[in-house]
Amino acid sequence: MKSSISHLLLLSLIYFNGLVSKAQAIPRQRPFNNTIPALLIFGDSIVDPGNNDYVGTILKANFPPYGQDFANRAATGRFTNGRLPTDYIISYVGIKDYVPPYLNRSLSIDELMTGVSFASSGTGSDPLTPRLFNVVPLPKQLEHLQEYRKRIEDAIGKGNTNNLIKKSVFLISAGINDFVLNYFTAQFRRLNFSVSEYEKFVLQLFREFIQGLLSQGATKIAVVGLPPLGCLPFTITSKTIPLTGRQCVERINSVARDYNVLLQSELRPLQSTQPDKGTKIYYADFYGPLQDMIQNPQKYGFEEVSSGCCGTGLLETSFLCNPKTPVCPDASKYIFWDSIHPSDRAYYLVFQAFRPLIDFIIKDTVATN
Numbered sequence: 001m002k003s004s005i006s007h008l009l010l011l012s013l014i015y016f017n018g019l020v021s022k023a024q025a026i027p028r029q030r031p032f033n034n035t036i037p038a039l040l041i042f043g044d045s046i047v048d049p050g051n052n053d054y055v056g057t058i059l060k061a062n063f064p065p066y067g068q069d070f071a072n073r074a075a076t077g078r079f080t081n082g083r084l085p086t087d088y089i090i091s092y093v094g095i096k097d098y099v100p101p102y103l104n105r106s107l108s109i110d111e112l113m114t115g116v117s118f119a120s121s122g123t124g125s126d127p128l129t130p131r132l133f134n135v136v137p138l139p140k141q142l143e144h145l146q147e148y149r150k151r152i153e154d155a156i157g158k159g160n161t162n163n164l165i166k167k168s169v170f171l172i173s174a175g176i177n178d179f180v181l182n183y184f185t186a187q188f189r190r191l192n193f194s195v196s197e198y199e200k201f202v203l204q205l206f207r208e209f210i211q212g213l214l215s216q217g218a219t220k221i222a223v224v225g226l227p228p229l230g231c232l233p234f235t236i237t238s239k240t241i242p243l244t245g246r247q248c249v250e251r252i253n254s255v256a257r258d259y260n261v262l263l264q265s266e267l268r269p270l271q272s273t274q275p276d277k278g279t280k281i282y283y284a285d286f287y288g289p290l291q292d293m294i295q296n297p298q299k300y301g302f303e304e305v306s307s308g309c310c311g312t313g314l315l316e317t318s319f320l321c322n323p324k325t326p327v328c329p330d331a332s333k334y335i336f337w338d339s340i341h342p343s344d345r346a347y348y349l350v351f352q353a354f355r356p357l358i359d360f361i362i363k364d365t366v367a368t369n
Helices: 002-017 085-092 109-113 138-156 158-167 176-186 195-215 233-239 250-272 287-295 344-368
Strands: 039-043 115-117 169-173 220-224 280-284 304-308 334-336
Touching: 039 085, 039 138, 085 344, 109 115, 109 138, 138 158, 138 195, 169 195, 176 195, 176 233, 176 250, 195 220, 195 250, 220 344, 233 304, 250 280, 250 287, 280 344, 287 334, 287 344, 334 344
Parallel strands: 039 115, 039 169, 169 220, 220 280, 304 334
Antiparallel strands: none
């Protein structure tokens, strides 16, 4: 029973692949002495504002009810009902209201220069992960950064572009799909890797990606850790026995915690070996804030912690959460919008938890510029 449930969504997505809250208001105001010119973002659906709209994949969210609490109720491709954490961040630092997807070729030079996201929902560090649904791999996102640099250079020159890259903040979110969709659901990698071996395998590939960003001139890199993977509604549905109650799967949460510890231990020496002593690599804790919401929902005004707002909230995501799918009456009462992705309200609270780090990065940027 566990096995059949755990494969239900993945098999549905693969089959179809073969076939053709109210948004939280963040007044935009530049924090004192902020000199960050742009936010450049990489990774997965936590930070993808719609790049998958331009990719031949079924993993899309450019239709209702996605975006029902976004500006003009627009379904932009964000896998939530409103904004992503990076939208709140870029508004908070006073750059612009939302992060656009890089693959939208209609973006102006000014829009490009103030920050874009290269992220692709469904991707991961393991090269097998993006192949599951034909999304943009991390190495390809790095190629897009090189293309981005060329477009900016053509407009403002190489020196100004190098300066823009040096002063910009790079943010990465990756790893969720490697573990949730690849290792624990598709289970292809379980034939060759133990959990601990897979953690190290993913981490080595992620390290190589960060090194690629550093080689492109990045000097301020924020790395987002894994959330409590065992508390995602999809994980609870697929990895627990029916009728035993919907509780977080602790053995999978422990994998996320272990990976986060390993990740942080990798970041410190990676920074220390950089020739430019102004290079900083920061760790952003995603696990703690989301876990606190799940364990103490009343403190944040949540009423539902183990299922999403869209449909039954047990398995629905992407095309399974569609215009014909019923939704809860108030998404702000739900930690999760669909079976994998947090709601706008939860993302806002994650952003609030990130604010001390954002302020610290701003101070670092001022000090090194």
